[in-house]
Amino acid sequence: MDSGTADTATVLDGLDRRLVCALQVDGRAEPGRIAEVLGVSARTVTRRLARLTGSGLVRVVLMPDARQAAIGAVLLRVRVLKGKVDTIAHALAARPEVPFVDVMLGGQEVGAVVLAGDGARDRLLHSQLPATGAVVETSAHAVLHLFADAGRWRAGGLTPAQEAALAPPPPSTPAPQPDGLDLRLLAALAVDARQSHAALAAAAGAPESTVRRRLHRLAAGGLLRTHATVDPRLLGMAVDANLWLGVPPGRLAAVGEALAGHPQVHGVLATSGPANLMAAVFCPDHGGLYRFTTETLGPLGVDRVETAIVARAVKRAGVVLPRRA
Known part of the structure; x- marks a missing residue:
């Protein structure tokens, strides 16, 4: 997720990172409540949060409950002519029913999530995208089950007790x-x-x-579910990837639930198509992605992995992101 700042990897210190993690748990948490849980002064929390949000490094937005909207949503992969990726990516990002848009490494594929009814979806896939002349190939996979969305991602900077203390009450x-x-x-x-x-x-x-x-x-x-949009590099995660996984049907639910609770995973969906599970992951570097594949996916019994590395996030959780410097 882009912040639009140069050399962002060194911007956040330990307290800033814990503050971001607190906002992941409850984006509307009061500074005094955060200060009490983290063991720092309310004045410090207020000042730090004002800098993080005022500079645009962190943006907290409302996130609709995706559990209903996600079922039947479409994971879209669009291959485009060289030099046309920005045109397609930003056209998709301009649509309110498209909350996530990524440009993949290599610059000729755009990934997106489409939340739309059958009519709007079919017009997009069968008329509007082909009419641009820039689209080479489109594949669309239906979401069959949501294990975790971006609003559930926790970067792991807080203890379980701190997360529990900050968590808002469940819906009643x-x-x-x-x-x-x-x-x-x-x-x-x-x-x-x-x-x-x-x-x-x-x-x-x-x-x-x-x-x-x-x-x-x-x-x-x-x-009132919230989402803290932040460049993952600020949290030490330099590599963003979408993993299209093949899992034995009898293991699909168990693998999905296991990945949903992993601190590097910011989305897990059961899908139609050649892969039956898609996981979006953040890793510290390419070696970390390799270790995630061998040490996390391997023991879970995943049969196949197609790795698509994100070169640039264009839109996340409905927020269009600035270009990286």
């Missing part, structure tokens, strides 16, 4: 049907999920007390 009521005010609040949080109650009240045109009650109701219904 059925998801409400949002009304006009709810939708305005959700739209504001989709841009910046760390906005204060006062800022949200101003944006939504409602009293702050009402906004607090509505946010509590939305959280109780599981509609």
Whole structure:
């Protein structure tokens, strides 16, 4: 995930990394709560978070519950003419129903996730993409089961006790049907999920007390999941890869669940097509990717691995990312 800064690998120190990990657990956690869990002063947390979010190094956005939307979604792989990859990647990223877009190593393949109904999906695949003249080949694989999405990724910088202390309460009521005010609040949080109650009240045109009650109701219904978008290089992860795996059917559920809890994995999906499982992973370097393949996938009984390394993330969790410097 791109931050748009040069030499980002050395930007974050240990405390900054733990703060990012805290935002992964709960993107709306108050500085005082984070400070108490991490054992530092609230002033330090406030200052550090202001620098991280104000500089654009970290962006916290609302992430819809993908458990429903993901089933039947499409994992799209598009091979394009040389020199046309940016055109296709940014055209896909401009579509609201496409929350993830990657340019793969080699510069002639774009990967994307498409959340759309049959009609919009078919128009994209059969009419709009071929009409550009830049598309050489398209493959589309349906998502059959979601084991973990990007909102579940934890970089491993916190202890289990710290993660548990920061975790928001699980949903306690059925998801409400949002009304006009709810939708305005959700739209504001989709841009910046760390906005204060006062800022949200101003944006939504409602009293702050009402906004607090509505946010509590939305959280109780599981509609306030957040995602901390950050360049993984800032967390020591220089290699981003999509692994298309072949797993014996009797092992598919067990392997998917095992990978979903791995700190290097930021997405695991059962899919249609030649591979029946796709895992998105972050690794410290290419040697780390090799070790992940041999030491993590090997013992799980994975039969086949196709490794597609991401050269550049264009859009993640609905956020279009700046180009790397």
